[in-house]
Amino acid sequence: xxxxxxxxxxxxxxxxxxxxxxxxxxxxxxxxxxxxxxxxxxxxxxxxxxxxxxxxxxxxxxxxxxxxxxxxxxxxxxxxxxxxxxxxxxxxxxxxxxxxxxxxxxxxxxxxxxxxxxxxxxxxxxxxxxxxxxxxxxxxxxxxxxxxxxxxxxxxxxxxxxxxxxxxxxxxxxxxxxxxxxxxxxxxxxxxxxxxxxxxxxxxxxxxxxxxxxxxxxxxxxxxxxxxxxxxxxxxxxxxxxxxxxxxxxxxxxxxxxxxxxxxxxxxxxxxxxxxxxxxxxxxxxxxxxxxxxxxxxxxxxxxxxxxxxxxxxxxxxxxxxxxxxxxxxxxxxxxxxxxxxxxxxxxxxxxxxxxxxxxxxxxxxxxxxxxxxxxxxxxxxxxxxxxxxxxxxxxxxxxxxxxxxxxxxxxxxxxxxxxxxxxxxxx
Numbered sequence: 001x002x003x004x005x006x007x008x009x010x011x012x013x014x015x016x017x018x019x020x021x022x023x024x025x026x027x028x029x030x031x032x033x034x035x036x037x038x039x040x041x042x043x044x045x046x047x048x049x050x051x052x053x054x055x056x057x058x059x060x061x062x063x064x065x066x067x068x069x070x071x072x073x074x075x076x077x078x079x080x081x082x083x084x085x086x087x088x089x090x091x092x093x094x095x096x097x098x099x100x101x102x103x104x105x106x107x108x109x110x111x112x113x114x115x116x117x118x119x120x121x122x123x124x125x126x127x128x129x130x131x132x133x134x135x136x137x138x139x140x141x142x143x144x145x146x147x148x149x150x151x152x153x154x155x156x157x158x159x160x161x162x163x164x165x166x167x168x169x170x171x172x173x174x175x176x177x178x179x180x181x182x183x184x185x186x187x188x189x190x191x192x193x194x195x196x197x198x199x200x201x202x203x204x205x206x207x208x209x210x211x212x213x214x215x216x217x218x219x220x221x222x223x224x225x226x227x228x229x230x231x232x233x234x235x236x237x238x239x240x241x242x243x244x245x246x247x248x249x250x251x252x253x254x255x256x257x258x259x260x261x262x263x264x265x266x267x268x269x270x271x272x273x274x275x276x277x278x279x280x281x282x283x284x285x286x287x288x289x290x291x292x293x294x295x296x297x298x299x300x301x302x303x304x305x306x307x308x309x310x311x312x313x314x315x316x317x318x319x320x321x322x323x324x325x326x327x328x329x330x331x332x333x334x335x336x337x338x339x340x341x342x343x344x345x346x347x348x349x350x351x352x353x354x355x356x357x358x359x360x361x362x363x364x365x366x367x368x369x370x371x372x373x374x375x376x377x378x379x380x381x382x383x384x385x386x387x388x389x390x391x392x393x394x395x396x397x398x399x400x401x402x403x404x405x406x407x408x409x410x411x412x413x414x415x416x417x418x419x420x421x422x423x424x425x426x427x428x
Contacts, residue, residue, distance in 0.1 A: 001044030002308060008036050009301055013343065016298070020380070027290040030297030037304035051307075058303030064168055064247050065161075065299070066292055068237075071252035072158065073292075075230045075259055076119045077283035082218050082263075084227030085123045089130065097132075097200040101141060104128060105148040105193050109185075112152030113159045114231055117372075118291075121149045121384040125391045131204065142388045143403035144196050147376045147410060149384040151188040154372030155181035157238055157248075161295070161383075162345040162371045168248050171349065171364045174238040180365045183421060188373050188414030192406030218278070222266055229259055256280075291383070298343045306350035314351055325363045330415055333370025337381035341371040362422055369418055376407040 012033025019026040042051045079085065091107075094100055104124060112120040124145045132138045153159030157167035157174050166172045233255025240251030260280045267275040276282055322328055336344050348367055357363045375382030379389045379399035388394060 001040055002310070005037050005040045005304060005308065006310065008040065009033060009305060012036075012301060016343075017338065025290060027294040027297065030294045030301065032297070034297035034300035034304075037301050041304050041308065054307045055300075055303075058300060058307070061169060062296055062299040062303070064249050065165055066296055067249035068164065068168060068247075068252050069161070069292060069295065070287070071249065071256045072116060072234060073119075073287040074280060074283050075233055075252075075256055076115055077286050078259060078263060078278075078280060079227055079230040080123070081278050081283060081286075082223050082226040084223050084230065085127070087224070087227060089127060092131070095203045097137060097202050097204060098197050100131065100204065101144055101197045101200045102193065104141060105144050105189065108145050108148035109152035109189055112149040113156035114234060116158065117149035117153035117160050118383040118387055120152070121145055121387050122391070124149070125388050137200065139392060139394055139398065140196060140200060140402065142392045142394060143379075143399060143407075144193065146379070146382065146385045146388050147192050147403070147407050148189050150373050150376045150382050151185045151410070151414070153384075154188075154369050155185040158234060160368075160372040162341050163368045164248075165342070165345055166349070166364055166368050169349065170359055171354065172368060173360055174242060176360045177365060177368060180360075180421075181369050181418065184369050184414035184418040185373070186414075187417040188369075188376075188410040191410040191413045192403075195406040195409070196403075225266070226259070226263065229262055233259055295342060299346055302343055302346040302350055305347070314347075318351075326366065326419060329363060329366040329370045332367060333374030333411065333415070334377065336371050336374040337377035341375055341382065345371045362426075365422075366415075366418060369414060370411075373411050373414060377404055377411060379403070 012029050015022060015024060015029035015033075016026040019029070038051075038055055042048055042055075045051050092100070092103055094103060104127075108120055108124045111123070115123075125142050128138055128141045128145070132141060150160065154163060155178055157163055157172070157177060163172070163177065167174065167177065233252070236255055237248055237251035240246070240254065241248050244250070263278065263280060267278055318328055322331075332344055332348060345367060348371075352363065375385060379385040379394055379396055385399075389396075389399075
């Protein structure tokens with residue numbers, strides 16, 4: 001029966017990877033894969049109570065990640081509904097394209113660490129649409145946004161879902177992962193930024209210089225207050241975990257509750273239509289629920305392989321054949337440009353236990369970097385890339401010709417910085 005479980009997993013994995021070619025949403029493929037693998041497992045087993053207990057264990061771990069993501073997504077959505085991100089437009093004071101790409105990339109890098117790389121990509125690509133008229137310039141900027149968002153999210157426990165997974169399950173800690181991956185992430189950003197900024201020459205066109213002031217439907221004070229409280233709730237979550245030792249989803253749910261109370265009180269005197277558009281309930285209807293179901297399905301499917309011991313067998317094979325954790329981590333990062341990084345990291349956590357590699361080990365830190373940034377090499381390799389691809393209709397082969405090489409050089413530069421940094425801080 002193990003053969004059939006692995007076969008179902010491989011077929012499901014293939015359907016996820018070929019989502020655009022098959023025209024089938026990857027969330028559907030992940031859910032079917034997750035349920036079928038557990039169904040085959042329990043049908044073939046004799047101790048149904050034990051298998052059900054294992055399922056509930058994996059479901060509990062997946063639920064912690066999912067509730068965290070749901071809370072963060074709703075907070076970001078309510079900030080966007082209040083037009084809080086329009087503040088970013090007001091911060092840009094340049095008319096040169098070469099300077100603009102630096103400003104946009106640095107803003108993306110910072111925001112991605114505070115929000116998340118997917119949301120930041122959507123916000124920044126939308127912003128660039130208002131600043132640049134030339135399509136080629138917008139595509140180049142969108143490619144750089146993808147690289148910057150993935151680099152910024154990699155070193156933050158709340159910036160990229162793979163780092164978040166490692167953080168929530170105790171494989172990395174907040175302060176340590178930030179210190180360990182900040183410089184590698186900066187290197188991953190700077191190398192392609194230098195290369196791409198050289199291609200962005202000239203001044204911004206009339207779409208930027210003659211733009212009319214944005215007509216805000218939301219009062220400026222309310223806009224800034226929601227932005228401040230929302231970002232504060234996100235930043236507070238790692239602090240809450242450190243102080244209370246409760247799971248991160250408890251902190252994000254507390255922050256969401258506070259934002260909910262503030263926005264309800266803020267709009268209680270407004271007309272119903274206006275109040276509804278800016279409510280948490282409206283934000284809940286707008287979040288990407290399909291992505292949440294994708295995480296649930298894929299984590300359950302990987303949990304089946306972990307319960308069967310298959311992932312540990314794969315880890316043993318890799319140790320014998322490759323024998324170098326750095327090469328394994330780098331290969332996982334490159335593979336994440338082709339295959340979704342969420343199941344890759346979930347599989348890595350199943351292959352190697354905390355007894356093999358304890359919390360904040362070199363391997364877990366390096367995996368957080370490689371899985372978080374390797375997806376930038378191809379436009380389909382990360383959620384940020386797929387979002388930008390859909391918003392700007394980026395052609396796969398255009399990205400391959402123009403962005404992939406700078407992204408790969410940045411990825412390898414960051415990997416080199418991490419290994420050098422580790423050797424200097426851990427001599428012997």
